[in-house]
Amino acid sequence: MKENQPTIFEISKPGRFALDLGKGDVPACDLETLVPAHLLRAKPAELPEVSQPDLMRHYTALSTRNFGVDSGFYPLGSCTMKYNPKVNEDVCRYPGFTDLHPLQDPESAQGALELLYNMAQHLAELAGMDAVTLQPAAGAHGELTGLKIIKAYHRSRGETRTKVIVPDSAHGTNPATATVCGLETVGVKSAGDGLVCLEALKAAAGPDTAALMLTNPNTLGLFEKNIREIAEIIHDAGGLLYYDGANMNAIMGLARPGDMGFDVVHLNLHKTFATPHGGGGPGSGPVGVKKPLIPFLPVPVPSFDGQKYGLDYDRPSSIGRIHSFYGNFGVIVRAYAYIRAMGPEGLRQVSEDAVLNANYCLSRLREDYHAPFAGNCLHECVLTARNQKPFGVKALDIAKRLLDYGYHPPTIYFPLIVEEALMIEPTETESKETLDGFIRAMREIAAEAGTDAARILSAPHSTVAGRLDETAAARKPVVRWKP
Amino acid sequence: MAWSYLPHNEADRRAMLDAIGAASAEQLFADVPADLRLTGGLNLPPALSEPELTNHLGALAKINADLRNMSCFLGAGAYDHYIPSVIDHVIRRSEFYTAYTQYQPEISQGYLQALWEYQSMICEITGMEAANASLYDGGTAVAEAAMLACAASGKKTVVMAQAGHPHYREIFQTYARDKDLEFRLAPYGDGLTDLTGLRELIDDSTAAVAIQSPNFFGCIEDLKGIAEIAHARGAYLIAVVDPVSLGLLEAPGALGADIVVGEGQGLGIPLSFGGPYLGFLATTEKLMRKMPGRIVGQTTDNRGNRGFVLTLQAREQHIRRDKATSNICSNEALCALMAAVYLSALGREGFREVAAQSFRKAHYAYRALTSLPGCEPVFSGPFFKEFAVRLPSPPAEINKKLRRVGILGGFDLGGPYPGLENCMLICVTEKRTKGEIDRLASEMGAML
Amino acid sequence: MKIPKELRYTKDHEWVRVEGTVAVVGITDFAQLQLGDIVFVELPGEGAMVKAGESFTVIESVKAASDIYAPVSGKIVKVNAALADAPDLINQDPYGDGWLVAVELADGSEPDGLLDNDAYTRLAEEGQ
Incomplete structure (x- = not known):
């Protein structure tokens, strides 16, 4: 493989093109008389000129310089990088779904609306909620929608609540979302066992508490077993409980956020429901709510009157619109197909196997890597590089060395409260053989730290690129090609 | 029962439980209090085989009157x-679509380069210095642009054209409400934003003027004149554009826009009943470090070769946390890839x-x-x-x-x-x- | 780690050097080591007013962004423009070429209330 793949601009040659567009069959008209001259393009955009074979070779070459779930094991903690079923990639491309205009008459899109309506019901059942909006385009967008619903609810009761309580183990999006919603974040420390400290929570909760944002299991892969007490503390203070669904893959069919006392939930279809991450998106982050919050859902809400499916805009208490249309429909179709293929028992098996795989990794790695918490985990486990640090080997170096073994590394340096964290989420779609191979590699690296740390510190050795200079990239940003 | 996506057989599960030292899978969930366990099972329709699944979704798709x-x-x-055929052939490469965000650049050079090329093409067509690697859609891109303008200027009012897409304005209003940002609506006459009315709405508290061109009525606004009006009061101009129009119409960057956003769906992305689409956002060099979302930058690796990385990450939610000005994390990378292939195919x-x-x-x-x-x-x-x-x-x-x-x-x-x-x-x-x-x-x- | 004797410090790891009515402000060696390679400094405008304890700029490294708090109140009379092109000056010479701003003191006695070399050394040692 070439060390440098030329950019598409560098292989451009005047006169080439990759699409025969045709000349167009209507008479010409005089552009200059129809549009003021200063609003017409003075010089053309310097887009690359490549033939169709060149185009395919370029992007194919780029794809071979990239690693996906189909390339190999991808235990990226908190991201649920499970296998993406291929049939879902086909069904979402049926012309009845792709060639559908969002503003065409709902009468002519009954199949799409039926799918949306049923999907919302299924997700509500899974999360133990009373209604679901499918509009948020990603998890963070779901958080934003959820907090806006919570704010609208408090406002409707004549209350001004300005604070969101977020544990120190939370995803970075939680405090960022609170800020974007005009709310102030109050951190609560975790106790020594990795769970929310109830005393700290009691001290933080009060008449200004709008909500508590929590994942359960939390980002350490531990179930917040005091969730009932946590809910009581927040509800007694008049606040609501928000469930960050990033870790829903641990508990499908086994427990439901709604039953734990959560009032608002977002789910990540691109994590738990097997839709591809697409290299960073598109995702989908539906939000479920309990009954008192239904009036505040964003417009429009898919509806069914027993005969026809429709889109309900007549919702005076709604937080308003949050997406140009109805959310990432194409992603929702894939996730719907996944739920229908797995069925209720299958989804439960998914979570059981996900938890089994994470515990298997934890139990077989905890001799070589320090595990900060005793006992079992749920769908992901957190280890650290503490044992390797004396040799100068950090979590980052272990991650880079794993690349040489053909694995995507775990999430590193998160959660923030664990030093040198390595967060492993194997997911249920990995076989015992795959896990054994990964465990072997991790052990070899642990051993190598003592014998040849330099080999680890200079890793990766077998990838198309070596470690990249991120400092130079950020100091003098080159974010575009220039003619 | 067995599922094709789940590899374990019972012997595997037994062997793994033994290795863990657990008697049963049940034991692994010991921390979930008994009264929170779902006992009755989920009330969902039973599993479908793959042929049943394709029949079922085929039937739903057929009910729709498609284009x-x-x-x-x-x-x-x-x-x-x-939509050129090449696009789907490229994005069906599973090294692209089954990947996560490019946090390990050594094994993500392909996608990083593709996104950098996408940013470059967006900069080229809009006439701007920097573009991010995508936002959710056109409407949320307008809201992000408005919040960016407010954060960069320290001001709280945004003037938006009534002749802009009504959905986009509504989204900004949803976003603005909880941030205490003020929204003003600039009227139109004869299909174009009324410049006299616009001028009256802009004052020293105005962070930005957001104008769509071609606007919702299809009419081409005088972005140059509007840029002058906005800049005269120290407000940014946010140009909301149809990227396809930029083959003929002047690049908003050349007309004075400070931020250019829009809906990229027209660049080779299926209608798909409203999503997934592509929000694009480009800015002047001055505003680059305030941009929301991910940005790819060029650099070198330790072997001396050119390479690409996610850069300027100190702006983002996972670092800024409660000081972040946007909470975006997942974006629409695959749609950005589609747009890049589209623009490459057209040339x-x-x-x-x-x-x-x-x-x-x-x-x-x-x-x-x-x-x-x-x-x-x-x-x-x-x-x-x-x-x-x-x-x-x-x-x-x-x-x-x-x-x-x-x-x-x-x-x-x-x-x-x-x-x-x-x-x-x-x-x-x-x-x-x-x-x-x-x-x-x-x-x-x-x-x- | 260098902690010059003649400077005054804050618990947020800024230093102050008083030159007549003006206080030169920067971040300490400890702070730059914690941040790592600095990639960008958002320089405030000359003439801006700052208030002790309030954030007046942000320093970014590759993986962190840190608010910098004004140790003293007053008017910014000079900013270190060299940092725009060479933010790494802070890494190389935090007490010299890597200074941030010069503030005309609103209250000449304000720096007296800041930490001295001994107190800051103890603080930095605890933080390590």
Whole structure:
């Protein structure tokens, strides 16, 4: 493989093109008389000129310089990088779904609306909620929608609540979302066992508490077993409980956020429901709510009157619109197909196997890597590089060395409260053989730290690129090609 | 029972439980209190085999009246442009679509380079210095741009054109409410933003003026004049543009825009009932470090070769946490890849040609329709690929009749615009043939 | 780790050097080591007013962004423009070429209330 793949601009040659567009069959008209001259393009955009074979070779070459779930094991903690079923990639491309205009008459899109309506019901059942909006385009967008619903609810009761309580183990999006919603974040420390400290929570909760944002299991892969007490503390203070669904893959069919006392939930279809991450998106982050919050859902809400499916805009208490249309429909179709293929028992098996795989990794790695918490985990486990640090080997170096073994590394340096964290989420779609191979590699690296740390510190050795200079990239940003 | 996505057999599960030292899977969930366990199982429909699944989804898809069997003259923010075959062949490479965000650059060089090339193409067509690697869609991109302008200027008011997409304004209002940002609506006259009215709305508290061009009515705004008005009061100009139009129309960067955003769906992304789409955002160099979302930068690796990384990450939510000005994390990377392939496929000449043909065909349709008795033009300004006509009866009725003859008619402007009842917004892309346009004219002629 | 004797410090790891009525402000060696390679400094405008304890700029490294708090109140009379092109000056010479701003003191006695070399050394040692 070439060390440098030329950019598409560098292989451009005047006169080439990759699409025969045709000349167009209507008479010409005089552009200059129809549009003021200063609003017409003075010089053309310097887009690359490549033939169709060149185009395919370029992007194919780029794809071979990239690693996906189909390339190999991808235990990226908190991201649920499970296998993406291929049939879902086909069904979402049926012309009845792709060639559908969002503003065409709902009468002519009954199949799409039926799918949306049923999907919302299924997700509500899974999360133990009373209604679901499918509009948020990603998890963070779901958080934003959820907090806006919570704010609208408090406002409707004549209350001004300005604070969101977020544990120190939370995803970075939680405090960022609170800020974007005009709310102030109050951190609560975790106790020594990795769970929310109830005393700290009691001290933080009060008449200004709008909500508590929590994942359960939390980002350490531990179930917040005091969730009932946590809910009581927040509800007694008049606040609501928000469930960050990033870790829903641990508990499908086994427990439901709604039953734990959560009032608002977002789910990540691109994590738990097997839709591809697409290299960073598109995702989908539906939000479920309990009954008192239904009036505040964003417009429009898919509806069914027993005969026809429709889109309900007549919702005076709604937080308003949050997406140009109805959310990432194409992603929702894939996730719907996944739920229908797995069925209720299958989804439960998914979570059981996900938890089994994470515990298997934890139990077989905890001799070589320090595990900060005793006992079992749920769908992901957190280890650290503490044992390797004396040799100068950090979590980052272990991650880079794993690349040489053909694995995507775990999430590193998160959660923030664990030093040198390595967060492993194997997911249920990995076989015992795959896990054994990964465990072997991790052990070899642990051993190598003592014998040849330099080999680890200079890793990766077998990838198309070596470690990249991120400092130079950020100091003098080159974010575009220039003619 | 077994599922094809789950590899374990019972022997595997047993061996793994033994290794863990657990008697049963149940034991692994010991921390979940008994009274929180779901005992009855989920109330969901039973599992479908793959043939059953394709039948079921095939049946749902078939109920919809899709555009393969209709001539589409509906736009209003989602456009039926031709999608080159190469796009799906590229994005079906599973090294792309099954990957996560490029946090390990050594094994993500392919996607990073593709996104950097995408940023470069967005900069080229918009005439800007920096672009991010995508946002959710056009509407949320407008909201992010407005919040960026407020954060960068320390001001709290945003003036938006009434002639802009109503959905985009509504999204910003949803975002603005909880941030205590003020929203002002700039009126229009004869299809274009009223510059006198606009000038009166801008004051020292104005962070930005957001103007769409071509606007929701399809009319081409004088972005240059508006930039001067905004800048005179120290406000940023946010230009909301249809990227396809930039094959013909001047790059907003050359007209004075500080931030350029828009809906990228027209760049090779299927209509797909409204999503996934592509929000794009580009800025001047000055605003680059305030941009929301991920950005790819060029650098070198420790072997001395060119390489790419996610850069300027100190802006982002996972580092700034409660000091972040945007909470975006997942974006629409695969849609950005589609747009990059689209722009590469068209190239320098093809990009202009799609715009030119859309323009020509829209003007051909305009002449054909407005020569029908009872069908009047609503506005007189220059337009790109959409235009409004006034009809003697409600557009909903006409659209119902058109659908029976295989035509998807235009958008009913009466809904979001009081005073424009009986007005229909017609969209014509390069994909429509002369025959289809002639048929629209003759069918409408017969109805009026 | 260098902690010059003649300077005054804050618990947020800024230093102050008083030159007549003007206080030169920067971040300490400890702070730059914690941040790592600095990639960008958002320089405030000359003439801006700052208030002790309030954030007046942000320093970014590759993986962190840190608010910098004004140790003293007053008017910014000079900013270190060299940092725009060479933010790494802070890494190389935090007490010299890597200074941030010069503030004309609103209250000449304000620096007296800041930490001295001994107190800051103890603080930095605890933080390590």
